[in-house]
Amino acid sequence: MTLERAIRLLAGSFVIVSLLLYHFVSPWGLLLAAFVGLNLAQSSFTGFCPAESILRRLGVGGAGDTCSVTAPKASQE
Numbered sequence: 001m002t003l004e005r006a007i008r009l010l011a012g013s014f015v016i017v018s019l020l021l022y023h024f025v026s027p028w029g030l031l032l033a034a035f036v037g038l039n040l041a042q043s044s045f046t047g048f049c050p051a052e053s054i055l056r057r058l059g060v061g062g063a064g065d066t067c068s069v070t071a072p073k074a075s076q077e
Contacts, residue, residue, distance in 0.1 A: 004056060018036070019033065
């Protein structure tokens with residue numbers, strides 16, 4: 001899994017959890033969705049994403065990325 005996909009999965013999961021908290025527990029659950037949105041917005045302006053740092057330390061999207069695809073080289077005849 002690439003780092004970008006992992007960040008999207010993490011952000012989407014947090015938003016879904018936030019909506020479930022809102023529906024079943026308390027309206028304060030929407031604060032989690034607001035935090036995720038603000039974090040994504042600041043990341044687009046600054047280029048710094050805390051989740052990216054954490055996931056990179058956990059080894060996500062490293063050199064052993066199994067989903068990376070490279071185009072085959074053309075053979076010269």
